[in-house]
Amino acid sequence: MKKFNVFSLARETLRGHKGWGKQWDNPEPKKQYDVIIVGAGGHGLGTAYYLAKEHGITNIAVLEKGWLGGGNTGRNTTIIRSNYLYDESAGLYNHSLKLWETLSQELDYNVMFSQRGVMMLAHNVHDVQSAQRHVHANRLNGVDNQWLTPQQAKEFCPPLNISKDIRYPVMGAALQKKGGTARHDAVAWGYARKASAMGVDIIQNCEVTGINRSPDGKVTGVETTRGTIGAKQVGVVAAGHTSVLMEMAGVRMPLESYPLQALVSEPVKPCFPCVVMSNAVHAYISQSDKGELVIGAGTDSYVSYSQTGSLHILQHTLDAIIELYPIFSRMKMLRTWGGIVDVTPDRSPILSKTPVQGLYVNCGWGTGGFKATPGSANVFAHTIARDEPHKINAGFNLDRFKTGRLIDEAAAAAVAH
Amino acid sequence: MLLIHCPYCEDDRPELEFANAGQAHVVRPSHMSEMSDEDFEGMFFIRDNPKGVNLERWRHIHGCGRFFNAVRHTVTDKFLKVYRAGEPRPTDAELAELLK
Numbered sequence A: 001m002k003k004f005n006v007f008s009l010a011r012e013t014l015r016g017h018k019g020w021g022k023q024w025d026n027p028e029p030k031k032q033y034d035v036i037i038v039g040a041g042g043h044g045l046g047t048a049y050y051l052a053k054e055h056g057i058t059n060i061a062v063l064e065k066g067w068l069g070g071g072n073t074g075r076n077t078t079i080i081r082s083n084y085l086y087d088e089s090a091g092l093y094n095h096s097l098k099l100w101e102t103l104s105q106e107l108d109y110n111v112m113f114s115q116r117g118v119m120m121l122a123h124n125v126h127d128v129q130s131a132q133r134h135v136h137a138n139r140l141n142g143v144d145n146q147w148l149t150p151q152q153a154k155e156f157c158p159p160l161n162i163s164k165d166i167r168y169p170v171m172g173a174a175l176q177k178k179g180g181t182a183r184h185d186a187v188a189w190g191y192a193r194k195a196s197a198m199g200v201d202i203i204q205n206c207e208v209t210g211i212n213r214s215p216d217g218k219v220t221g222v223e224t225t226r227g228t229i230g231a232k233q234v235g236v237v238a239a240g241h242t243s244v245l246m247e248m249a250g251v252r253m254p255l256e257s258y259p260l261q262a263l264v265s266e267p268v269k270p271c272f273p274c275v276v277m278s279n280a281v282h283a284y285i286s287q288s289d290k291g292e293l294v295i296g297a298g299t300d301s302y303v304s305y306s307q308t309g310s311l312h313i314l315q316h317t318l319d320a321i322i323e324l325y326p327i328f329s330r331m332k333m334l335r336t337w338g339g340i341v342d343v344t345p346d347r348s349p350i351l352s353k354t355p356v357q358g359l360y361v362n363c364g365w366g367t368g369g370f371k372a373t374p375g376s377a378n379v380f381a382h383t384i385a386r387d388e389p390h391k392i393n394a395g396f397n398l399d400r401f402k403t404g405r406l407i408d409e410a411a412a413a414a415v416a417h
Numbered sequence B: 001m002l003l004i005h006c007p008y009c010e011d012d013r014p015e016l017e018f019a020n021a022g023q024a025h026v027v028r029p030s031h032m033s034e035m036s037d038e039d040f041e042g043m044f045f046i047r048d049n050p051k052g053v054n055l056e057r058w059r060h061i062h063g064c065g066r067f068f069n070a071v072r073h074t075v076t077d078k079f080l081k082v083y084r085a086g087e088p089r090p091t092d093a094e095l096a097e098l099l100k
């Protein structure tokens, strides 16, 4: 693996960028590993990276049915923030935010983390009260968040329409200045590159079709489209397909999988300085460094693995976007796509041991897990290496649906990205 | 957008007239306070979430307002069958027949 620095850049510029080489290996699967991670999204690749780096476990395979980063990691609108209501969430998402701040240096790979600020709009009295409650709760937890009047919101984001006579008038906003965006593909690629360099086997086009167990119930490995592969521990990090995989080990999950869509416009000059979200009208918008407006929509209402979504969902989002930002009414949209998101009843993730010994699960990130990629991977690696959760993810266990100790961000925010 | 057949109105109508109401045939107990935590979890939180044939409830909310059940494939999103609330769950053999 070549280091990226000013000298290597200069050298490669002079020889026409012919010497960079492959960023990660493409090995054949071995017969046996210490740990298998199912799913090469950001969370799975990151887990392998932290297992190798912080826990000295390098005999790892990451198995991916498609191409690495081709799941929700490469399909999301890249919003990063940590202003969640409950203590457990604040702990997890803020752990992640801190890791984001140094991730490019850590991975020697530019993940283009940009702390341009994330503003969440309030459109009615209930929104105002719940947003202000979030601001206060966040401050008590040391999470940056502040309340803005409509005028202040407009100063922070000039294209915003704060007229009082629109369908969803802006009555204020919560602003997390440390929030922002990052380049989603680069996160997967950066983790893959570093993990591969430390000896992790990343095996693409390898779908897991079964989970093997010994007579006493312990995990012994997996069946795949490229043969049987043994492992002492298996971590399932498969987002929308988690229920399907866990079923292979006889574990039924509190999850439902829904299509979630996003779209981008034609690229234009910089005109939108921050990220703005509106939970009430399901519209999320920012501008990429390429100049495209990146717009996130809502989920379809029914379980589906189709990886597309309905047109009327997009239209509903664009209705709201145009009303809130009239300057975009003539923009052309270039592409739309969908991902399959795995949603838990309390809208909080599950990072947990399971009833099956040697089987671990990291899922339930739903519509908002990109922001958590480094923190989730970091504590999940700990959970696998020590066979017990890190204190940051202890509350995010699978048992909570039995004990009733939910982390009910669903009730706190209705929806969340 | 899906085109959904309402078994009461006996007509195909756009998805916008309907609301999905989750997994079908989840039986609500009459004595919830006597349930074990495991049973409560199973009834309230655990879901089939299949990649394949799904049994689900729909409500024709902007039409006749009534609930019905549907068999739908979650990869193609195709409806294989709709039937009225209260009618029995199709047997596995019937489901296999629908898939042919």
Ligand SMILES: Cc1cc2nc3c(=O)[nH]c(=O)nc-3n(C[C@H](O)[C@H](O)[C@H](O)COP(=O)(O)OP(=O)(O)OC[C@H]3O[C@@H](n4cnc5c(N)ncnc54)[C@H](O)[C@@H]3O)c2cc1C
Residues within 6 Å of the ligand: A038, A039, A040, A041, A042, A043, A044, A063, A064, A065, A066, A067, A068, A069, A070, A071, A072, A073, A074, A075, A076, A077, A078, A079, A080, A206, A207, A208, A209, A237, A238, A239, A240, A241, A245, A260, A261, A262, A296, A337, A338, A339, A340, A341, A365, A366, A367, A368, A369, A370, A371, A372, A417
């Ligand atoms: C349109 C959209 C917008 C979003 N916007 C945001 C946002 O703005 N901010 C935010 O924080 N989050 C957002 N999210 C959510 C975020 O994308 C996800 O929570 C996060 O990327 C999940 O990462 P992951 O690594 O767990 O999953 P993924 O990246 O989906 O990785 C899982 C991998 O598992 C693989 N897999 C599945 N089954 C198998 C199998 N049997 N064998 C082998 N491999 C398998 C898949 O192919 C996939 O590559 C959005 C999601 C979508 C779809």
Ligand SMILES: [Zn+2]
Residues within 6 Å of the ligand: B006, B007, B008, B009, B010, B060, B063, B064, B065, B066
């Ligand atoms: Zn009807």
